[in-house]
Each structure stands twice: as structure tokens, then as C-alpha cells.
Amino acid sequence: MSTFDAILQGFSVSLTPANLWFTFLGCLLGTIVGVLPGLGPAAGIGLLLPITFTMDPTSALIMMAGMYYGAMYGGSTTSILINTPGEAGSVMTALDGYQMARNGRAGAALAVAAIGSFIAGTIGIVALSLLAVPLAEVAIDFGPAEYFCLMLFAMAAVSSLTGSSVAKGMFATMLGLAVATVGVDLQSGLARFTLDVPQLEEGIDFLVVVVGLFAIGEVLSGIEQYLRGDTAVLRIQGRLWLTREEWRRSVGPILRGSMIGFFKGVLPGAGATISTILSYVLEKRLSKHPEKFGTGMIEGVAGPESANNASTCGVMVPLLALGIPGSATTAVLLGAFIMYGIQPGPLLFDTRPDLVWGLVDSMYVGNLMLLILNLPLVGLFVRILYIPKTILLPMVLAICLIGVYTINNSTFDVWLALGFGVLGYAFRKLDIPLAPIVLAVVLGGTMEQSFRRALSISDGSPAIFVSSGIAITLLIAALVMLCLPLIVALVARMRRRSRQAGGASVAH
């Protein structure tokens, strides 16, 4: 069956009434989670996952993917109206979006964010459909050694790119891997790092970590922000549409942002956030009035918002084709796949084409739904922002308790989640990135297994990790990722030196 046929077949899955309903539900919940302070897509999916155990996996995954890209739409709303990004991908949107709102163009800012996201989402899904299969074909011969190197590369990229310091990112990764080693070792049956606590024998569930770090920790940060004083919510003014002039100015940024976002999303690392920064910088450089950026330029909203949404399609490529997530939210999605007993990766395209293409095709439908949800109905979601934080944040805590409690019906997990919550709050203050922890917790088990399997094959010789071109390339790429900040600093210093030397010779 050709890929094209498979894509068409996928629509027969995604367009069933049940799956249409779950796409809608996912997009709706995603938008709400994106708007809500203290909840992002990673925590939202994590909280939803335990109650979907009994559902059909395809429908459940369609709903969770909907939540992921839906949150990107919702996040822009808070960026524009209260200057507080609902999630990390919307940070750049706040720069000009909030200023547009203050200038009375909130309607246009919200409209361009929604339209840009829609166009970018559509371009991204087409690219995803085209790119996923070739990538899966490359990966089909991967052995455990190649998989280990691939995971090492993904972790190196995420540690290096998500924070301000490689050392902190690397520590976060190691901490996540350490959490993943807690529990009974699968091959020897020995309990490791359990401290004789029986509840730890099955390991620490990644959902506990996700809800702790991203929901409870975020609520604590939200309370701190509230105690420092709140920002007022701006009213939506102006028609929710663009003038001809604004439309003309937005088309270029939307298309360029889509490209940047998609390809940045395919590469593991900070995905959405970095692509929005790149898009913003690019638009500023291309603009005839770079000095006006930050005062409410529509290009500064259109570009990053499109990049943000296209990157959610980009990150699905390595997730589906290789089984490797490139961000915290996709790590949670991978955890969801595994929980349903489905291993994403090259074989998935052959064994479950209905699931893969049903999921991908549901994203077309979902983006269309989100456009409708976010333009005519944006006023409804904004009302969530009028609910005082003093009520919203405790509500989120109560929802966290249910979400974690229902994983194993035990309060032990909730205690752990509270611990991770306090840790997440502290890490946020200390500028230690959280995404690498989640990625490592989800990938850690598989990573150790492929490490040990590779060494079993080679009878303990580490040479197996440099025995194939792919493995060597991935190892080098991982090293480059870790040294990237150092290389950048060195190049900058050399340039400065040569400029100083040049200046000195002129003075002579």
C-alpha cells in the first residue's frame, strides 16, 4: 500500500463520529489548558492519561495529540491579553502581541495568531506526512547500539538547548535517568534504589514526575507571582479580523515561520521555543522598521505563532518514525503510547498504519476545529482569565490530586508528586531546566535496555557503539550538541580577537 493510500485510509479512522468527538474534546481541553495558568500541555496530557486507560488507544492518542496542539493556540491568548505566556512556546508572542492589545488591536493579534497557527499547522501536517515514512525506513535496520546512540543524541540536544547552562541541563538529564533506574531491574530481578519501600518496586511512574514538575511546581510559581502582584487582563477590542494591510504584512512571516517551526521541531531540542525565537529574530531582521518591534508589530505575532504551531507537527516526525521525543510534551505522549502497549518507531507504520495515519489525519481536522474554537469563541475562553487566580490555582491542585491518585489508587504517588512539585518550583528558581528530566525519565528504561542488549551482542565490548556509520554519526552529533555553547563562545572570542588585531594594525 502506498503512503498516499495509507493517508486516505487514515481519514476513514479519523472521520468516524467517535474520533471526531475525541478530536474536538482534545482540542477543547488543549485550548483550556493553554489558557489556564499553572497547567501546560505536558501536565494536561499527564492528568488526562489515567482516565483514558480503558479507551481505544487510537481515540485516546487522537485526543491527547489534540490537547498538545490545542494548547499552542490557547497559549497565545494569554500571551496577548495578560502578557503571561500560557506555555513556553508563546513567550515571543507576548512581546508584540501584548503591545498590540494595549494599542487596541487585541482582536487583530488574536486573529493573526489563530490564522497563522492554522496555516502553519496545515503546512506542518503535509510535511509530516511526507517526511515520516522515509525517516522510518532509515531507522528500520537500527540495532540496540544505534538506538542507544540516538537516545544519547536526543538527550544531549535537549540538555544543551533547553536551558542557559549545559551543566544544569546535563544534571537534569542525569537526575531523570536516575529516577528511571528506581525499581526492580527487568533482567536480574533485583530491586534497585527502592530504599526498602515496597511501593517503589514498580518504579516511579513518569506521570507522577510530569504532574509534579509541570503542574504542582507551576502552581507554586503561580502563587508566588500572585503574591507579587497580578497583571490586569486586557479587554478584547476591535474586530476579530485583519485589515487588508495587516493581512499583507502577515503572509510572509506566517509562511517563513511555518518552515522554521517544522524543521526545528524535527530536530530534538527545545523545538517550539527556539523556533519562535528564530522566527522573531528573522522577521525583525527582514523588516524595514526593526526598531518598531516590541511596540506591537503584527509580524512579531504572526511569525512566532506559526513557528510554534508548525513545530508541534515537526516533533511528531521523530516521535512516530523513531520513537524518540524531542520535548517534554512529546515525551509524555511517548509514555502514553508505551502505556497502551504500542511502541512508536519504524515498525509502527507497517503494523498499525490505521493508528499512525488516523492520528496524523485527525490533526488536519483538529486544526480546522481549533480555528473555529479560537476565532468566534475566543471570548468564551478569555472568561477563564477573569476567574481569580486565588480560585484557579487551588482548583488545579485538587485536579492534580485526582490525576495522580488514579494512576495506582494510592496516596503514595501523590506524596511523590508533591515532592517533585517542590523540586520543580526550586529548579525553576535556580534555572535548572525541567524538560530534560521528563525526557530522561521516559526514555531511561529503554535506554538502559538497549545499552545492555548491545553489550550482550558484542560480549561486553564497547566497540559496538562505533561499529556502524549511523552510530558514529549520532555519537559525534551528541558531542557537538554538548559542546555547542563552548564552540559558539570560542568563535565569538576569535572574531573579537581578529577584530581587535585588525583595529590595532589600522592604528599603527
Add this chain to the structure above:
Amino acid sequence: MTDILIVVAMAACTAAYAALAAAIPVLNIGDPLGPRAFPTLIAVGMGLSALLLLGEIWRARRRAAPSAPAQSQPPLGGRGILTLGAVVALFALYILVVEPLGFVLASAVFLMVCCTLLNRRAWRVHALVAVGLPLALYGLLAKLLMVPLPAGLLPF
């Protein structure tokens, strides 16, 4: 100063993890590598990251010597820290009583106290939320979606 404390905490974390890893017995069953090798590598990686941070601090010191790092936000006052601590304590209490009292009652008490702690004036609204939200969630999850939640003292 904070950065040095982070390094110390990282080193302590590494030491604790390494000590626990070293205590894993190595038996000759299963694969040749055994259950201790991978955790040992992680401990090494952790230690390296602490050293790397030390290096980063040292480089940053050398570049911009005496000037204190620009603090983006002033530290939270004593009252603020107390409130945050109280929220964490309340959540801990909530975990303690959720099974004996049941989800609805425990959540109602938690929401009422927690919301009122953050904002003393709007207690009427809080009472409404504290009664309504747990009932709505319980009805949706436990009754409609059959998710098991602790019923506790209430008969339903």
C-alpha cells in the same frame, strides 16, 4: 553564591546516588553487564555535570569579576514564603485525609481553606467553589467515567 550552593547540592546528590548504586549486588544471572553498570555511568555523568557547573561559574567570574549578578526579581518577603509553605502544608494535609474523609469532603475543606488563605475577602464565592467543584468532579469521574475515587464518609 547560589551557584556554589547548587554545585554542593549536585555533589551531595551524586554521592548519595553513587553510594546506593555501589550497594547493588552483582550476580551472575541475566546479561553480562549486570544491574550496576548503567547506574554507575549515571553517577559519573552526574559528577561530571557538577564539575562542569563549577567550570562555568569560574569562567563567568573571570569574565565579569566583582559585579553581582543582576537579580531579575527581588526575593519574596517572609510573608510570601510563609503563604507558599502553608499551601504546601495544606496539600500534604489534603493527601493525608483524602482516603479517610473521601474525595468530596477532603477537597471541599482543602479548596475552602486554600482559597481563603490566598484571598480573605471572597469567602462566599469560595464556599460555592468548594462545594460545587468536588461534587461536579466526583459526579463526572466516579459516577460517569467509573474512575475509582475514595468515597470516604459520604454515602455515595
